[in-house]
Amino acid sequence: MINRILLGRTLRSFADGFIAIVLPAYLLALGMGQLEVGFISTATLLGSASMTLAVGRWGHRFSIRRLLLTAAMLMAATGVAFAGCSAFWPLLVVAFFGTLNPSSGDASVFMPLDHTMLATASDRTGVFARYSFLGTISGAVGALAAGLPEWLGARLSMLEALRLMFVLYAAVGVAVWLLYLRLPEAHAGEQRPSVPLGPSRGIVWRLAALFSVDSFAGGLVLNSLLALWLFERYGMSLAAAGAFFFWTGLLAACSQLAAGPLARRIAVRPAGAAAREEPALADGRAGARRFRHERRHSRRAARGGQLYGGAAQPGRSGEPVADRRDVCSRRDGGAARCLRRPEDRVRHCALRRVSKG
Numbered sequence: 001m002i003n004r005i006l007l008g009r010t011l012r013s014f015a016d017g018f019i020a021i022v023l024p025a026y027l028l029a030l031g032m033g034q035l036e037v038g039f040i041s042t043a044t045l046l047g048s049a050s051m052t053l054a055v056g057r058w059g060h061r062f063s064i065r066r067l068l069l070t071a072a073m074l075m076a077a078t079g080v081a082f083a084g085c086s087a088f089w090p091l092l093v094v095a096f097f098g099t100l101n102p103s104s105g106d107a108s109v110f111m112p113l114d115h116t117m118l119a120t121a122s123d124r125t126g127v128f129a130r131y132s133f134l135g136t137i138s139g140a141v142g143a144l145a146a147g148l149p150e151w152l153g154a155r156l157s158m159l160e161a162l163r164l165m166f167v168l169y170a171a172v173g174v175a176v177w178l179l180y181l182r183l184p185e186a187h188a189g190e191q192r193p194s195v196p197l198g199p200s201r202g203i204v205w206r207l208a209a210l211f212s213v214d215s216f217a218g219g220l221v222l223n224s225l226l227a228l229w230l231f232e233r234y235g236m237s238l239a240a241a242g243a244f245f246f247w248t249g250l251l252a253a254c255s256q257l258a259a260g261p262l263a264r265r266i267a268v269r270p271a272g273a274a275a276r277e278e279p280a281l282a283d284g285r286a287g288a289r290r291f292r293h294e295r296r297h298s299r300r301a302a303r304g305g306q307l308y309g310g311a312a313q314p315g316r317s318g319e320p321v322a323d324r325r326d327v328c329s330r331r332d333g334g335a336a337r338c339l340r341r342p343e344d345r346v347r348h349c350a351l352r353r354v355s356k357g
Contacts, residue, residue: 001117001183001184002117002118002121002127004179004180004182004183005114005117005118005131006127006130006131006134007179008068008110008114008176008179008180009106009110009114009131009134009135009138010134010135010138011138011172011175011176011179012075012106012108012110012135012172012176013106013134013135013136013138013139013142014138014139014141014142014145014172015075015142015168015169015172015173016101016106016108016139016142017138017139017140017141017142017143017145017146017245017249018142018143018144018145018146018148018165018168018169018242019100019101019142019165019166019169020101020102020103020143020222020223020224020227020245021143021146021223021224021227021238021241021242021245022146022149022162022165022166022238023037023040023041023100023102023224024037024041024224024225024227024228024231025149025162025227025231025238026082026159026162026163026165026166027040027091028228028231029158029159029162030086030159032088034228034232036088037224037225037228038225039092040088040091040092040095041095041102041222041224041225043092043095043096044095044096044098044100044101044102045102045103045107045219045222046096047095047096047097047098048099048101048107048108048109050096051108051109052109052111052112055067055109055112055113056112059112059113063185064113064116064117064183065180065183065184065185066185067113068110068113068180068183069177069180069181071099071108071109071110071113072173072174072176072177072180073173073177074097074098074099074109074173075098075099075108075169075170075172075173075176076170076171076173076174076177077098077170077173078094078098078099078100078169078170078173079166079167079168079169079170079171079172079173080166080167080170081094081098082094082098082100082166082169083163083164083166083167083170099173102222102223102224102225103218103219103222103223103224106135114131115128117183118131129256129257132256133253133256133257136249136252136253136256137249137250137253139249140245140246140247140248140249140250140252140253141246143241143242143243143244143245143246143249144242144243144246145242146165146238146239146241146242146245147237147238147239147242147243148161148164148165149161149162149164149165149238150237150238150239151239152164223245227241227245230244
């Protein structure tokens, strides 16, 4: 099961790698401007985010296998629709409801479904590291395939060659659908806890906020928009742009190889450990506050005892403060440490200071 998920991720990332570069070139060949390219790229991300929220809200009612098969069919339909449409508004609708991915990472509805299946693995850290590595390296290889339209330009027109790339995207969707046919019927709600988050809710929301900031910054440099800038600014060809994104993806994939060993070295905490540690941390912070309060109270009581002839003032617990803390400082000499009774220490320190004054 895990191998099928990884293979499906590899095929999809290969298709996403070339379609992110081909998309702006195809739209420009249809006569659209930079603004239209930006609108369609934004629509793909908004649609993916909406479908991801829908899967998280109602996906537990269906089996993950059925959801993955539906997403694969939607991927094939998206490729066919983009190859057959030429107007802006139909392409905008298809971009919103389809599975096109203009970014470098997996931002489609497949991602939460894949993660749900991979979470059942025993070595989750290693499996997720391979999942990310295969996706990145496949996307880099797919970026090289973006130069196929120029190679086919000798036999076909550039527009027809670009349409064939969307047909290839649809063919990859069919291959992924055939691959997911043999997945087991694992229901998303079989092991659903009664309280989905519980004490970990705050941690999840903080992580979501962190990822949102990262995604916002990444949205400014989508592969499709960056390819559009390279086309318009430098007149770069599809083959040259594909080579550019290949090397960037290859370097990103190499950095992900260190994720597994690094996680094992720093000892990733098991699920729920953070939630169990929250009460202990809260108790520790409360204890530290009480200690600081009692230390200040002890200092005040010690100063009051020195002013009134060495009589120590009682603390909050009813015991003399001198029983809990040595009020003599180091500059008062080592003689005070030889006195066993705390009252004698306080009196000795007071008399020593009076004699010095």
